[in-house]
Amino acid sequence: MNDVVTVTGKSRSGDICSLSFDWDRTVEPGQFVMVWAPGMEEIPLSLSSVGDVKSITFRIIGKDTEALGTKETGDRLSIRGPYGRGYKVNDRKRTLVVGGGIGIAPVLPMMADGLDTALAARSAGELDFALPAADKATGKTWISTDDGSMGFCGNAVQLVKEILKEREYDEILACGPEIMLFFLHKFCVENGIKCQMSLERYMKCGCGICGSCMIDDKRVCADGPVFTCGEISGMKDFGHANRDPCGTRVLFR
């Protein structure tokens, strides 16, 4: 079922764009929608705010995100969803949220909800979109950049290691590039920390029918996109291979 929503707000910093809209559906952090407007292909995007006003935040990386980035207040979007399984917060005080790059967008609702959050990006400019929300956060926040232009100098996994020197957490809820998640997952397993991670694959139907987004025998759209540490441990394609639109298994380099 699709809803047609009207864009009520837009912000853009560098190649990262946010569109907000009123949408009367209950959404859990980590769930996603299929977004479309004429002139682009329909794409999956996790919601970056899940209150009465919803938002999507995306990096402009190709023709579809470019077309979506031209939308202005008053323009309309087709939204299908919300789909999938989001994050489950078990113990608010003992949970650390970690977002890397544009993977910060799906974890923003949890930062806004007061959970302690670590944000990592390649450089300061890529964090601009998240700073207003980080300023308002009531939980602790940490920032790192690969080039040291803001916060701790290092990647997300290095930042998490620093944080854990001072504080204890039982569970990490993360989203980011698969390479980051791969090493973060490895770290969690080695250190006995639970985790939930939002994964990504090429999607078509978005709701568990077509089988194009499989990782091993899991459908990212319907069984995920958020998977538990144990589920991820059992995935031989995690960090190793994905599927192209034909369904051909393609190895990561």
Add this chain to the structure above:
Amino acid sequence: MDLRTSVGSLALDNPCILASGIMDETGEGMARVLRAGAAAVVSKSVGTGPNPGHANPNFIEEEAFCLNAMGLPNPGIKVYAEEMRTAVACGSVIGSVYASSPEEFAELAGCMEDYGACAVELNLSCPHAAGYGMEVGTDPHMVKRIVSVVKDAVSIPVWAKLTPNTHILKDIGKAVEEAGGDAIVAINTLRAMKIIPEFGRPFLSNRFGGLSGSAIRPVGVRAVYDLYSTVTIPIVGVGGICSHRDALEYIMAGASAVQIGTAVLKGLDVFSKVNEGLRDFMREYGYPSVKDMVGVAHE
């Protein structure tokens, strides 16, 4: 209560098969559906080379139906060997193939046989792929040629999946039978369209797609009923089956087995639930075996 049935020489532990196009692009996807209780799975329709299918959007679901124009995405028959290997290790896999000529169909069917498929299903019915599917499957002469050339090329059973988008379904069914086809699968999706009023244009990138789900069940049941009164080869019923009562409609119309597709949207437990429901129904209404219910609506 005996849930076992057979489609010609192919014996099945229960009458529920996964329909083509659902979670079957990968071997592990098919394996999971077999573990969920399907007696067999039909693979994604596979062609000679890799095909990304139609651009998104190519799917939308509503309360009573789904509409899709996937456009036969598949990695190509050569690469698909790996997916078949994984799936065949877990149970019975029917290899679905699509092609534009009898010779191409035969070549693909031969590969599926080599990969260990227990039967081959010819896609003569996809409503949204130019030059394929229903475009070759609505001409009885063409259907007869395709089935007959494939029959000569393989030794596994050959099933023909037919389209409801025709007024000569019975003629096409007869053509399958005359060519030596082992079973008819009916129906594929109905050619359909959805328009988004706010945008003033069709939702699917391909504009047209195929309608599936509960909304098409009466059309499928009628088609199976018509075919059962026309041919003597077994029929596999498919189209909008969500519950055991839906499956019973098809079986009583003349289907020896059924396929379930769109209902997977609500959960993979649909296979075990339908089988459980069938068992209870048979106990209550005094049918010792699924086979005793096939075609009873004609009596």
